Each structure stands twice: as structure tokens, then as C-alpha cells.
Amino acid sequence: MKITFLGKYGGYPGKESATSAFLLESAEFHLLVDCGSGVLSKVQSYVDLQDLDACILSHYHHDHIADVGCLQYAMLVENKLGKRIEPFPIYGHKRDSKFDELTHDVYTEGREISVDQSITIGPFNISFCETTHPVYCLAMKIQANRKTILYTADTEWKDDLIPFAKNADILISEASIYKDQFGIVKGHLTGEEAGKLAKQAGVKQLFLTHLPHYGDQEKLVEEAKDVYSGPVQLVYPGLEIDVK
Ligand SMILES: [Zn+2]
Numbered sequence: 001m002k003i004t005f006l007g008k009y010g011g012y013p014g015k016e017s018a019t020s021a022f023l024l025e026s027a028e029f030h031l032l033v034d035c036g037s038g039v040l041s042k043v044q045s046y047v048d049l050q051d052l053d054a055c056i057l058s059h060y061h062h063d064h065i066a067d068v069g070c071l072q073y074a075m076l077v078e079n080k081l082g083k084r085i086e087p088f089p090i091y092g093h094k095r096d097s098k099f100d101e102l103t104h105d106v107y108t109e110g111r112e113i114s115v116d117q118s119i120t121i122g123p124f125n126i127s128f129c130e131t132t133h134p135v136y137c138l139a140m141k142i143q144a145n146r147k148t149i150l151y152t153a154d155t156e157w158k159d160d161l162i163p164f165a166k167n168a169d170i171l172i173s174e175a176s177i178y179k180d181q182f183g184i185v186k187g188h189l190t191g192e193e194a195g196k197l198a199k200q201a202g203v204k205q206l207f208l209t210h211l212p213h214y215g216d217q218e219k220l221v222e223e224a225k226d227v228y229s230g231p232v233q234l235v236y237p238g239l240e241i242d243v244k
Contacts, residue, residue, distance in 0.1 A: 001026045001144045001243040003170070005235040006042040010154075010176045010188070010210040011063050013038035017237060019063040020210040022151075022172070026144045029053050029122030033140070033151065037066040040074065042237055049074050050083040054121050056091040056113065058153030059137035060098040063210075072104040079107050091121065095136040113138060129164040131155030133187045139164060147243045150203065154210065156186060157193050165201035169243055172235070173197060174210035175220045191220030195228035206232045207241075 002025040007018025018038025023046055024031045030047045032039070032055040043052070055071065058064055068090065078084040087109035090102040094112050102110030113119060115138065118127035123145075128138040133154045141164060142149045150168035152161060154176075165171055176188035189197070191208065198206040206224060211217050217234055224232045 001147050001149070003149065003172075003241040003243065004046050005207075005209070005239040005241075006039050006046075006237055007036065008209050008211050008235045008237065009063070009213060010174070011213070014213060018042045019066070020174070020235075021064075022209075022235075023047060024124065024142065024149070027123040029124070031056060031121055031124060033142075034058055034064045034153075035067045035071055036063040040067040040070050045238070050078055052088070054089045054091065056121065056126070056140070057102075058140065058151070059133065059135055060092070060096050061135060061137075061154065064154075065098070068102070072108045075107040076104070089121075091119070093136060093138055129160055131161070132158045141165070141168070145243075149243065150201070152189070152194075152197070154188065156188055157196075161197055162200045165197060165203060168201065168203045170205050170207065170241065171198050171201065171203040172207045172209055175208040175224070176210050176212060178212070178215055178219060179223050191223030192227055194220070195224030195226065195232065198224065198228040198230060198232070203230065205230055207235050208232065209235045211235075 004023040006021045019036030021034040021039040075088040115128045125143045127141045131137045140151045148168045149170045150165040151172045173194035175191045175194045177185045179190045
């Protein structure tokens, strides 16, 4: 299983960058995880759009879905060019009417994800945990080839994430805020809390994403390392991880 990070920012993309998202590859299947601003452009550096197999969305905040409309137009063009016959699947939860917009004519098809059921998308088995965020949002446990990636999506601290993330090989955690903003900014984790989750869940490696545009992002790594002794790093566009 290979992870390619496409963007690292929360809220909006930085200059020539993208919001937090990544591409997963296994057995020649390509799954795009979240699709915010800048992501559609970035992903084409790593896969031809005609080889992209599916997209999954954690929630419907703009920084996770801004490029979905353009992705749908891309699939329309691919269809018209005869490069794609089946509708492109876009997975998302149904707790919001935004789900209905995931289907665009015959070009894309919305498919439901829910906490009640794990699903199989290509080689990936994925299960979900509701996070604590201003809108309904799902963390994802993604498994393939006996390896586990845990993606927190957007959340503030929630104890349920500890058993959900237990012993994951890779924890991709949001770290939207610095420790001194704890209690001021709701719905997100500090670097320290990401580290605490990594430690308490016993994960092997921690990657921080959904980063702030201000301050020294390396401080988030330091905060995490204060509580977690495993490897910690910030993600950046183009960072590739082979999960073996
Ligand atoms: Zn959000």
C-alpha cells in the first residue's frame, strides 16, 4: 500500500499547494481520500485521471470537497472521450443533503459510507468512526495487505478514536492548532493531542496534516514528540510512504 500526500493545509490551500488530502494505491487501484481545493491539480502529478478509481470524503467542509465539482467535470470529459464508461464512484456519508450532489448525471455516482458498516473499495477495507467536529465527519481505518492506516479526518479530542486507531501502522492525524490555542479553537486537535492519540493507540508512526497557515508548523511536531516516542513528521505534497 502506498500513500502519496497531495496537500497539507486546513481551511484553504497555500500558494501552489492544496488542502489536506492523499492518494492511496494498492494492487493498481487508486483511491483519492478527500478532495479539497488544489487537490485535483496535485493528484494528476501521480496518476492519470483515467486511472483514478474512486474518491472518498470524510465530511463536507469546503477544504475537503472544494474540487469535487471539477472532479465531476473531469469524469464527464473522460466519459465523452471514451476513456471511462462506468460512473466514477464518490463515497460520502448521507447525514447531509450534500450527499445527493455526489452523483452527477451518469458521470459520477454517490455511494454511502456509514459508521454501521465497513466497506470494500477495490483492495481496501474501510471502517469508520464519528469524530467531534462542527459538521458530521468520519475518521477512517483503511486496511490492505494486513497493514492499517488510520486517518482522523477533522476532529477535536475524542476518546473513541483510541480503540479505533489501536496498533495502526500509520496514523495520519490532523493537527490544525498549536497547544496554546487549546480550548479556544474548537473541532480540531493540537500537535500534542495528535501525539497523545498516537501514544495511547500504540501506533507505529505519526504524520501530521491539516496544518495551520500561521506559526511554525515544526512546533506541532515538537508538541507531538513531547508525548509520543515514535516517529513524527509533517506531511507535504509529494511525500510518498510505502506501507510494508
Ligand atoms: Zn472540517
